[in-house]
Amino acid sequence: MSSGLAASFLISRSAGRRKRLAGLLGHAALFLTASSSALAILFIFYYIFRDALPFFRQRGLREFLFSTAWYPSSPEPAFGALAIFYGSGLVTAGAVLFAVPLGVSAAICLSDTLPFRARQMVKPVIEILAAIPSVAFGFLALVVLAPHLQQHGGTMLAVVAGVLGLPVAALGTWVASDLCTTRWTGRTRQVLRGVAVLVLGAIALLALYHGVSFLKALQIASGTNALNVALVLGIMALPTIVSVSEDALQAVGRELREGAYALGATRAETMLFVVIPAARSGIAAAIILGIMRAIGETMVVWMASGNAAQIPTPWYNLLQPVRTLTATIAGDMGEADHVTGSARYHVLFAMALCLVVISYTLNLVSEHFVRRGGRVGRR
């Protein structure tokens, strides 16, 4: 009896050891795979930094950050990247201006107004946008959008502004008139709201008309410009913005919405004052992810931004060609690669370092927002 017990005890002990060993091995394997991506990032940081450093040693920071003279291949090279930083910022800002209102309102529409079945169909379609390769977008920008912008750019802009502006104006009028008549109830409110819709609608239409006719008169000399790229980058950033902010809006939960309705809030009030504020950190994260998508995009800007290393005049002029960091790295690497060791090669890594730092910072910020958003959702 006792020996049998001892034997079974022994077996179970060795089995336990084996089990523990297997567990350890499994853990180690999983840890390795998990840490490999972190390691890859560390390596990327290290190698970019290592190749960027010689540039700053050779040429210093001053010219790089404050000069706009970009002549890397000249006998007396100049490496002023200010205009290039500005170009990156300009197209990204343009893309954000275009994509954020559109994306966030699409997300609100998806999560709060469309019926469930329609959402099931629309969301995958929007997400397909993310699956289109960027070179296809670049081709679209260069071969389709650029000539069209040149030939009838003003009309196109006017139509786009009209198509986008009309629903926005209608919705804005509706919501605004709804909000400014909350003090009244019943029949009076309906009448007042009707009046407000008429008045505000007329104002909005007038403003829209002026805007559209201004745009229609515009002449676009070169179709490969900041606007073209900003539009296409905006379209590319849309799926990210829509799906992340839609998730954030969904995470707000039924309780808050029902609570708002129970307190007598209208649908517009619920959305504007309850749902969106509750989801704002998630929406902010979506916007930042969209910015990252736009700032890191290379192929489209290289093909369609015109790549002129200049700060447009006036500074907000989206209709002039610009050059971005990513396009400069992609475009200049081929030649610079062969003369390894020169400033012309290392300046590209200095740019890459700046890009990595920018997107890493943005990532941290969005992470921060996502974490805060998660806490709000749970509460």
Place this chain on the structure above:
Amino acid sequence: MKSRWMIAVVGAAMMVASVSASPRAGAQSPAAGTSAETKAKIVIDGSTTVGPLAKAFAEYYMSNNPGVNITVSESGSGNGAKSLVNGVCDVATLSRFMKPEEFKAAADKGLLPVAHVIAFDGIAIVVHPANPLSGLTLEQVRDIYLGKITNWKQLGGPDQDIIAISRDSNSGTYETFEQMVMDKQKIAPRIEYVGSNGAIRQRVQSTPAAIGYVGFGFLDRTVKALPVNDVHPDQQSVLSGRYPIARPLFMFTNGYPALGSHVQQFVTLYLSPKGQEIVESIGFVPLTKY
């Protein structure tokens, strides 16, 4: 242990490679061994302008002569000349003639560089077919790219801002343009850059106010090539030296390669009909007319 073995094997392979890369190896007669170990090798180094042509030649030559291995590097004309002088390449590709000091360095080492003109690089100034201009001078082209002339009106055309388009600074075409047109002055920042000859043509044919430059091989009816200094850009005017934006492209060998050797066949490939076709497809002007 195993990894050390690998390193040893790779190292040995590299040594074999570098030994067979010596100038003489390439000059072996075609009959000499086509087996894997004694595969004849031609090492080519030099100009980024000539690089694509050398690569296309190499591809064609290797597909016809499976026993030959040709490597093409593009490290610039200066480096190509240096490699030839140092004996690390069999053929140096140059987009200019050798400089006297390079010749001297070669002579000091007992080498005799021999030039083979394999093609001409001619650059055509192109505008939209609707552009009424019938020609430009070299100075006018330069002033456009310097940003001194910004409107077609200044040249007798319509009142439109000029959209000047350039190749990216990576390309040999850009290098040629910079050298032959810009006269060491810097291209204005407002000039647009695109990544290929085809992209320039695409931009010019779709932009009425555009001006650009492409290699001769990329001319077609969708764009209008302007005469420069009253000389129409074609094969005749380039080969006769009258067209101002053209230069010969060279391959240099050490001495004239032995007749019938792979190197000799390679550097005379441009004389064959297929060679002419390759030269044209890369966008250069061939010396032959079949």
